[in-house]
Amino acid sequence: MSRIGKHPVPVPAGVDVQVQGQNVTAKGKLGSLSTTLIDEVLAKLEDGKVVVTPRNESKRARTMWATARTLVNNMVIGVSQGYTVNLEINGVGYRAAVQGKELVMQLGYSHDVKYPIPEGITIKCDKPTAISVSGFDKQKVGQVAAEIREYRKPEPYKGKGIKYETETILRKEGKKK
Structure with a gap:
């Protein structure tokens, strides 16, 4: 189990995160960023937090799990703090x-x-x-x-x-x- 991937990404006040399929978009006071996650991971928005989970137990899905979570976290921090x-x-x-x-x-x-x-x-x-x-x-x-x-x-x-x-x-x- 991924030590980084299992933690949800908190969305601070003033940041709007939208998850549409594999596209994740974050808008904040500093700007707007978006990324497309690979097909092996799934991102969901649950009560003010973005949760990233692997779709299956393949090696690629487990390795990309924390990477995808970190990309989303970097976007959220970037548009809120820079x-x-x-x-x-x-x-x-x-x-x-x-x-x-x-x-x-x-x-x-x-x-x-x-x-x-x-x-x-x-x-x-x-x-x-x-x-x-x-x-x-x-x-x-x-x-x-x-x-x-x-x-x-x-x-x-x-x-x-x-x-x-x-x-x-x-x-x-x-x-x-």
């Missing part, structure tokens, strides 16, 4: 700023790196060395943060680059004489 990923920039002269619909970063290259901000995502730079990516779609927020980090990954000797706020860099010792 998601935020914070990035830090380390390095002399490394900085970022939002200019219009673009994130402009100076990362030690001969040119500025410009990243167009996609729809549904907001990027803020409170400090020149801090980037905050937020939105209501968890997958999209994580993808945008990973793409920004990809421009200059943190290196292990001085720790220069773009890293997640919660990430720890394993530092290496430099050359010895």
Whole structure:
């Protein structure tokens, strides 16, 4: 029995969840998300909670049970609270700023790196060395943060680059004489 899948997804006030066959739609104050669950799982709306159950006892149904429940939970949390990923920039002269619909970063290259901000995502730079990516779609927020980090990954000797706020860099010792 799935440890995650057996828990129903609570629907908070202000969020409207509709289940029509395999399509699950969540609407909240931040936006609207929908997903199509695979045929091996069944989603039902019961007294303010979304219950996901496997249709049969096949291995695929049992493995996708918790995955489907987590997708529904991420949608409900996304449209009610939203998601935020914070990035830090380390390095002399490394900085970022939002200019219009673009994130402009100076990362030690001969040119500025410009990243167009996609729809549904907001990027803020409170400090020149801090980037905050937020939105209501968890997958999209994580993808945008990973793409920004990809421009200059943190290196292990001085720790220069773009890293997640919660990430720890394993530092290496430099050359010895």
